[in-house]
Amino acid sequence: MGIQTENLSVGYGKQVVLSGVNLEVGAGKILTLIGPNGSGKSTILKTITQQLAVLGGRVLFVEQMGKGSKDMGEMSGNEIAKTMAMVMTKHPTPELMSCREVVGTGRYPYVGHMGILGREDWQKVDQAMEAVSALEVADRSFYEISDGQRQRVMLARALCQEPEALILDEPTSYLDMRYKLDILEKIRGLAKSRQIAVIMSLHELDLAMKLSDHVACVNGETIARIGPPEEIFAGGYVQQLYGVEKEAFNPLTGAMYLRSAKADPEVFVIGGGGEGSPVYYRLQREEIPFAAGILFENDLEMDAAKACAASVISVKAFSPIGEEQLSAGKKMIDQCRKVICAVSSFGPLNEANRELMEYAKKQGKL
Amino acid sequence: MEKHKNDIVRRSLFFLFMCLLLIALILWNIGSGSIALSFREIREILLGTMREGPSYQILWNIRLPRIVSAIFLGGALAVSGFLLQTFFGNPIAGPYVLGISSGAKLVVALTMIFFLGRGIRLQSFGLMAAAFLGSLLAMGFVLLVSLRVQRMSLLIVCGIMIGYICSAITDLCVTFADDSNIVNLHNWSMGSFSGMRWENVRVMVWMVLLTSIAAFFLSKPIGAYQMGEAYARNLGVNIRLLRILLILLSSLLSACVTAFAGPISFVGIAVPHLVKLMTKTAKPIILIPGCLLCGAVVTLFCDGIARTIFAPTEVSISSVTAVFLAPVVILMMIRKREGMR
Numbered sequence: 001m002g003i004q005t006e007n008l009s010v011g012y013g014k015q016v017v018l019s020g021v022n023l024e025v026g027a028g029k030i031l032t033l034i035g036p037n038g039s040g041k042s043t044i045l046k047t048i049t050q051q052l053a054v055l056g057g058r059v060l061f062v063e064q065m066g067k068g069s070k071d072m073g074e075m076s077g078n079e080i081a082k083t084m085a086m087v088m089t090k091h092p093t094p095e096l097m098s099c100r101e102v103v104g105t106g107r108y109p110y111v112g113h114m115g116i117l118g119r120e121d122w123q124k125v126d127q128a129m130e131a132v133s134a135l136e137v138a139d140r141s142f143y144e145i146s147d148g149q150r151q152r153v154m155l156a157r158a159l160c161q162e163p164e165a166l167i168l169d170e171p172t173s174y175l176d177m178r179y180k181l182d183i184l185e186k187i188r189g190l191a192k193s194r195q196i197a198v199i200m201s202l203h204e205l206d207l208a209m210k211l212s213d214h215v216a217c218v219n220g221e222t223i224a225r226i227g228p229p230e231e232i233f234a235g236g237y238v239q240q241l242y243g244v245e246k247e248a249f250n251p252l253t254g255a256m257y258l259r260s261a262k263a264d265p266e267v268f269v270i271g272g273g274g275e276g277s278p279v280y281y282r283l284q285r286e287e288i289p290f291a292a293g294i295l296f297e298n299d300l301e302m303d304a305a306k307a308c309a310a311s312v313i314s315v316k317a318f319s320p321i322g323e324e325q326l327s328a329g330k331k332m333i334d335q336c337r338k339v340i341c342a343v344s345s346f347g348p349l350n351e352a353n354r355e356l357m358e359y360a361k362k363q364g365k366l
Numbered sequence: 367m368e369k370h371k372n373d374i375v376r377r378s379l380f381f382l383f384m385c386l387l388l389i390a391l392i393l394w395n396i397g398s399g400s401i402a403l404s405f406r407e408i409r410e411i412l413l414g415t416m417r418e419g420p421s422y423q424i425l426w427n428i429r430l431p432r433i434v435s436a437i438f439l440g441g442a443l444a445v446s447g448f449l450l451q452t453f454f455g456n457p458i459a460g461p462y463v464l465g466i467s468s469g470a471k472l473v474v475a476l477t478m479i480f481f482l483g484r485g486i487r488l489q490s491f492g493l494m495a496a497a498f499l500g501s502l503l504a505m506g507f508v509l510l511v512s513l514r515v516q517r518m519s520l521l522i523v524c525g526i527m528i529g530y531i532c533s534a535i536t537d538l539c540v541t542f543a544d545d546s547n548i549v550n551l552h553n554w555s556m557g558s559f560s561g562m563r564w565e566n567v568r569v570m571v572w573m574v575l576l577t578s579i580a581a582f583f584l585s586k587p588i589g590a591y592q593m594g595e596a597y598a599r600n601l602g603v604n605i606r607l608l609r610i611l612l613i614l615l616s617s618l619l620s621a622c623v624t625a626f627a628g629p630i631s632f633v634g635i636a637v638p639h640l641v642k643l644m645t646k647t648a649k650p651i652i653l654i655p656g657c658l659l660c661g662a663v664v665t666l667f668c669d670g671i672a673r674t675i676f677a678p679t680e681v682s683i684s685s686v687t688a689v690f691l692a693p694v695v696i697l698m699m700i701r702k703r704e705g706m707r
Contacts, residue, residue, distance in 0.1 A: 051596045077602030085600065092594040093455075095648035098369070105593050108586070108601040114651060115586030139369050161601075 001083065001164040002026040002062045002197045003048070004069065009056030010040065010047040016055050017043050020222045025197045025214060026062075027164070030188065032208045033201040034232075035218030036242045041201035042089070044218065045169045048072075048199065049086045061165065081109035085158035086167040091150055099145065099153045100138040103129055106160025128159040132186050148179030155186065166191070168200035172207070180204070184211055206254020209233050217241050247307040257307030260284040265291035265310045268329075268336040268360070270353050274300035276342040280308040291332045294325050294353055321352035329356045339365045377652055380644050384659045388437070391666045395433050396425065398670065400678045431562040433666065438567075438574040439559070439623045440633055440665020444641075444657035445578050446619035447634030452588055452650070453612045454512065458522060458695065460634030461501070461620030465528030467629035469504025470497040470621055472532040475539050494569065497625030501617045504528055509613065556682040557628035559669050566626055573622045578658050581615050584608070585651040592648060630665075631684045632691035637661045639698045664691070 004024045011017035018040040025031035033041040046052045048059055050072075059072040061083055072080060085106065094102060106128070107121045117125070129135045134152040137145050142153065151171060158166060171187065172180045188211055191198045202208040208215060209229040216226040219241060225232055232238065233251035242249075249256050260283075267290040269279050276292060280301070283290045292305040293313030299305075305312045313328050315321050329352070333339055339360035346354040360366040396408060403421055410416040411425045447460040454464075461467050477496040511524045581588075587608045590598040599605050623630060641656040642648050668686040675681060 046596075049596070050599055077599075077604060079602075081600060081602035086597075088596055090594075090596075092592075092597055094592050096642060096646060097592075097648070102593075105590060105597070105601065108590050108603075111586075113583070113586060115589050116651070 002029070003084075003165045003199060004060045004062050005044075005048065005057065006060060007057035008044070008047065008054065008059065010043045010052060011055050012043070012052065014055070018218070018220070018222055019056065021057070022223060023199065023216055023226065024062075025199055027195040027197050028192055029213040030191055030198040030200070030211060031214045031216060032212035033199070033216050033218050034203075034205060034208055034238070034241070035220070039218045039220045041218050042169055045086075045088075045167050045199065045201060049084070049088075049167050050080070078109050081161060083163060084165040084167065085161040085163035087151070087154045087158050087169070087171055089169045089173055091154060094142060097142050098139050099134065099142055099149075100125060100129070102142050102153055103134075103138075103156045103160055106157040109161060124162075125156075125160055128156040129153070131159060131190065132156045147174045148176065148182070151175060151179065151183050152186075155183065155190075159190065163196060165197045165199070168198065170201050170203060172202065172204060180207070187211075204254075205233070205238060205249070205251065209251060209254070245307075247303070250303040253303065255303060257304060258284060260308045260310075261287045261289045262310050263289040265289050265332065265335065266337055267291075268293070268333050268339045268365075269309070270339065270341040270343055270356055270360075271295060271301055271305065272299055272343050272350060272353065275344065277301045277304045279340055279342045280304050284308045291336065293329050293332065294321050294350070294356070296349075320349060326352045326355065330359055333360050333363065333365065336365065339363075341366060373646065377645050377647070380641075380656065381659065384656075384663055387663050388659065388666070391663060391670065392433055392437075395436075395666060395670050396429060398674050399424070399429060427564075431564055431567045432559045432669070434567050435562045435570060435626060436559045436666045436669040437662040438571050439627050439630075440663075441578065441658035441661040442570075442574040442619040442623050443630060443633040443665065444637035444661025445581060445654055446616045446623070448638040448641075448650075448653050448657045449581060449588075449612050449616040449619075450634070451638055452592060453609070453616070454521060455594075456522065457639070457698070458635055459525075460632075461616070461623070462529075462629060462631045462634055463522060464505070464508050464525035465532060466501045466504045466508070466525075466617065466620050467624050467631075468529040468532035468536075469507075470500035470624035471629055472536050473497065473500030473503065474625065475536045479539055491569070494573075494621065494625040498618065498621035501621040501624060504532065505613055505617050557630045557684045558672075558680070558682065559627050560673070560680065562626070570622055570626050574619065577615050577618045577622075578654065580611075582651070582654045584611060584615075585649075585654065588612070588650040592650075627683070629684070630687060632687040632695065633661055633665055633668075636691035636694040636698075637664055640664070640694060643698075 002025055005021050008021040009016045009019040010021060021044055023031060033044065035041055043052065047054055054073065060069040061072065062069040103125045104117055107117050107124065108115065111117055111121060126135065129138055132152040132155045134149060134156050137149050168187065171183055175183065184207060187198060190196060212229050214226060215229045215232040217224045217232060224241065225237065236246045238251060239246050239249050247257060266288055267283060269276055269290055269292045271292050272295055280292065289310040291311045292309040295302055295305055295312060295314045296317050297314050298317035313325055313332065315325055333356065341357045343353060357366065397403065401424055403425060407416065407421045408425065411422050416422055443461065450459040450461065450464065451457060474493060474496045507528060508521065508525050512521050587603045590601045590603045591608060595605055637660050638653060638657055641653055641660050645652050645656055668690060669683055672681045672683045672686045
């Protein structure tokens with residue numbers, strides 16, 4: 001079963017914040033919402049999970065192969081609970097509950113009037129905890145465990161609802177690298193193995209790109225773009241979405257760069273092969289404007305240089321360095337008060353850089 | 367699953383212990399008082415073979431109704447406290463703290479003055495209705511505020527302020543009402559189980575039993591609500607309905623207490639925590655019967671103290687509950703802070 005929103009309007013109270021929200025995700029697929037803070041990602045997710053009223057349009061659960069769909073507005077609470085589960089950013093604060101009991105609350109739609117879990121329910125609870133490797137904290141208090149473990153427990157709780165759709169609001173917030181990767185791998189694994197349709201929001205664009213089948217860009221008014229990650233992340237649209245400079249983010253590597261002093265360069269850095277990056281960051285930190293060169297355009301540190309340096313002398317990838325670039329480099333060295341050579345060895349293609357180094361040494365700037 | 371077994375043993379022991387304690391307290395309360403009754407007299411009165419005489423009057427018409435009302439009203443206070451704490455997600459919420467008791471008191475005072483001024487004596491039902499109206503009004507006000515403020519500590523401050531305002535108005539009414547019967551109101555507002563009559567007791571027993579049973583059958587949605595509103599909704603709980611029911615039930619319970627015994631402090635806040643501490647859980651399916659029982663035990667104990675410690679003079683019940691239960695509340699706040707990391 002997949003989820004679809006049809007011309008959905010969302011917002012708080014009666015005030016519409018976003019409208020014309022059309023999302024679609026099939027069984028076993030992951031749709032990720034990206035967009036700056038306050039753009040309305042959470043508002044959309046809260047509306048789909050009924051924490052906020054639908055202000056227009058519909059949320060549909062779509063059967064496979066066009067077998068028809070069900071309007072969420074016409075389903076009973078219990079029916080929805082068996083179809084869709086969620087994990088929100090803000091964790092509950094239950095009193096005196098072990099993690100196993102917290103996971104057990106996911107069985108709510110399946111148990112009788114008094115809410116007592118049977119033997120089979122407890123088995124499902126343990127299976128769900130095992131699936132997210134949270135079994136070892138099962139008997140501990142929900143307060144005692146780390147944020148990462150807590151996220152796993154909440155994911156297990158959602159699985160206990162045996163959902164066909166899973167909504168997650170920033171499942172990686174507050175988590176360290178290990179848990180970030182871990183929780184996202186688990187989400188992906190569960191989506192594929194149990195054919196769950198997943199909609200989530202993420203701030204880690206690099207991870208969103210690697211994980212999602214579809215990415216939707218939320219811009220504060222509507223879904224500005226939706227499509228496969230390779231389309232969304234091409235051509236600098238994402239930087240525009242977040243209102244940052246094109247150089248500030250590299251979708252291919254996921255690296256982000258800070259703004260730096262752009263004035264007449266005082267220092268010239270001979271870089272290449274990634275060895276220049278630490279030097280660029282240091283100069284950027286100390287707010288010293290600098291120039292970098294001579295770099296091949298496909299160099300590992302090209303993005304860092306573009307983002308940090310006041311100017312970059314570069315040549316086309318896999319092409320020899322021409323006379324033109326060499327003289328530009330020498331001219332730059334003349335202007336600068338100091339030259340730093342970050343490269344330890346030179347290959348036949350960048351003999352020109354060795355020449356620059358010699359040139360600088362002769363001037364006593366190295 | 368080892369832990370699961372331990373939990374069951376612990377909870378069974380708790381209920382057993384509370385039942386034994388309740389029986390012991392009932393016996394103590396029957397036997398103690400300004401006039402000593404012999405064991406033979408007590409047995410005959412309880413078995414129904416002795417139906418007159420001063421001893422019969424004392425036990426059957428004074429001590430027993432008082433014991434029964436302390437049991438049921440104490441239980442009602444504790445359950446009402448638990449429901450309010452769950453509803454507001456706040457550990458020190460309770461009918462007294464949130465100004466619900468004071469609201470009830472104000473409306474009761476106003477109606478008493480109004481009717482007494484016209485020479486009409488209020489029946490228990492009228493008193494009850496007035497107290498219920500008062501607690502609903504106060505509760506409604508607290509609820510309005512709770513929708514506007516996110517910080518629950520502000521809510522408590524607001525409840526206390528409402529309490530002060532209501533008390534001030536009540537005092538004002540009492541000062542300017544020149545009816546000598548106003549003494550009744552004063553006695554009532556001190557909080558006391560004395561002077562209970564069987565017809566009142568019958569009404570309150572039904573009220574408390576029915577409301578508590580209703581609350582007990584809401585255990586499942588209340589349990590889901592403890593996970594927070596968003597998750598409860600996702601689990602299919604009808605939040606709006608549950609909220610209305612929770613407010614209605616807790617208002618009914620605290621109104622019942624306030625109407626018959628006046629405002630009684632601390633039982634509502636402290637008992638749910640005592641029960642949680644002893645049963646190591648907050649599940650409503652355990653807590654609701656647990657609070658009913660433990661509230662009865664605590665209140666009966668405090669009432670026994672209130673009427674015997676400086677006999678023949680009676681101490682107000684709230685003074686006793688405050689002395690015994692306020693430390694519990696303080697202790698629990700400290701523990702909570704430690705437990706939350």
